[in-house]
Amino acid sequence: MNNFTLLTPSSSTSSSTLVTFFNNPLKFNQLNPNFFATKALNPWNQTKRSIKRVTQVNSLNKSIENPTLSSNWEISGTTSAPWLPKFEELDTTNMLLRQRIIFLGSQIDDTTADFVISQLLLLDAEDSKKDIKIFINSPGGSVTAGMGIYDAMKQCKADISTICMGLAASMGAFLLASGTKGKRYCMPNSRVMIHQPLGTAGGKATDMSIRIREMAYHKVKLNKILSRITGKPEQQVELDTDRDNFMNPWEAKEYGLVDAVIDDGKPGLVAPIGDTAPPPKTKVWDQWKIEGSRKAKKNLPSEHKFLQNGYTGSQANDEKSTP
Incomplete structure (x- = not known):
């Protein structure tokens, strides 16, 4: 005997109706359409919406690739916005390299030298009849790394134009003067500085003597090259590079380190130095x-x-x- 009853005697439903109800269960389309409208009762509702949204995105991607939408609507007459690269996607080094411009804007070390040498060799192999421009804003650095760049400049068949922007000191000034004669320039507010090689020596006396002899070798070699570039006697170059020797662009031109100063004559372009007094x-x-x-x-x-x-x-x- 069952512990519960489906209908009470007071109910108006007959027994035949009960039999029909259990033998022929209702279908989903016979129920209220709002019965499964909520997400709690119908877990497939959110999934169907997400699938529909993904389908719309896919059709949009196809419309960009193909001339028609998924509904075969013609969009040949419409125009799309041009693609612009993001700021982090811009590679200024490659963009300058396309214009045959090399920017030396850091301290000269082995890594910088390898990068500049590879660019010089690439541009020279691409077209040896067009000039290669090197913009220099460097405080100098390693003598051996700078001599590697110097040898690469002399190895190139193309003319090397050097332009000083900001500061060209030490090995930076040496590379500035090593450009092709007639194509070495200075910006009007730049500075040029030459001096003798700087280094330290430590350890045993024998090790120190080896380091000192190497520094003396680089000093003599750099002075000989600067003497040949500027046309000044080697003894004069040795005296001028004994201490830090700063020059303005016109002094560098007179000394023979550059050939011209880029100055269009605009007032205020050059800082006034005529009224300045020497330090007390x-x-x-x-x-x-x-x-x-x-x-x-x-x-x-x-x-x-x-x-x-x-x-x-x-x-x-x-x-x-x-x-």
């Missing part, structure tokens, strides 16, 4: 002017000057005479 001289070093290491050793202040502790004249004599 100190009391101790007013009679000592450094003009090379040999002259500096001869003109060193005497021990009496050092004992004056920065004072000259009667004040120093009075202090010396006091008990």
